[in-house]
Amino acid sequence: MTRFTIHELPLPGLKVVERQNLGDPRGFLSRMFCAEELAVAGWASPIAQINLTRTLRRGTVRGMHYQHPPHAEMKLVNCLRGAVLDVAIDLRSGSPTFLQWQAEELSAENRRSMLIPEGFAHGFQTLTDDCELLYFHSVTHVPGSEGALSALDPRLNICWPLEITEMSERDRLHPRLTDQFTGLIL
Template identity: 40%
Template sequence: MILMALYRALMISAVQLIHPRRFGDARGWFTEVYSEPAFAKLGIDCRFVQDNHSLSVPKYTLRGLHFQTPPRGQDKLVRCVRGAIFDVAVDIRKGSPTYGQWVGAELSAENGHQLFIPIGFAHGFVTLDDNCEVTYKCSDTYAPESDGGIRWDDTAIGIDWPMPAGTIPELSAKDAVQQLLADFDSPFPYDGRPLAPLA
């Protein structure tokens, strides 16, 4: 029941923007946000074992860029269920031809889009509304000993966060002092899956 995006690359991109179909009538709508067989057809065959749900009260709250290192890496399937966010994935796979490059998409309660972010990518988002709620599925549970991050404003990555010039986002104390990409010795190998523009 899920209408998936078609991909421009010959191979399926590592990071995928997914467009679940909504079936609506006078009552509202219904959508199937996850189906193991449908996702497997896209090459997403991980097993999700944890669901997370966050609330970010102020507009321009920024969370990221986060990842867990092997052997506790996490594939993530992210969606926004209230408000809107700009969701980002950064390639941190050693040897990848797109190492340090990023892709991003707006996810909102209105559009229903989801972003699949596999192991080997740092993840972050900034909220575009007040009181945003985000849910995401993970393929491993939280492991503080494997918790890692990269600075959200690293100029070597150059993420174009959609915030007015001069805006200082709301950050956690941890995210304000994350390491730069240049100081990061990646434990993630390149697996041959390309990072392509999001469809």
């Protein structure tokens, strides 16, 4: 029995994963990860790291983060509490969708996850107060391989649905794109 429904998104490799709940009057069980079932969606690595984030205030923006090769990572982003607009940007050099972004609402209620392949930047805006996200990563975070783009870069033109109420100083100072940025070579 499959526990996931996988939907292809317009950016190649980017997918939405819907988790199926098995429930009864006591509650439910929801499988968060299954290597065998998610291999069909492109997850080919073991889970190297799991992270939990909590964001308290509606309208907060975090991102747009990625890791440079050879530490590029695949992520499975799950919303456990609240709701977010989850955004992924294609940074793959030579990709026909280079610098295009895709946004999907993830929430505790809709049980949708975003499967983000290597070579994408990731960020989100909280649509409710008190949001928790659970991330599965294909590789361990390497501080020296961190990369980021400005979530406010007019060249990306990300349509944040709410007024931005908070953003860390670090995220606010991420660089804007220049013509010298030709993408990530994976």
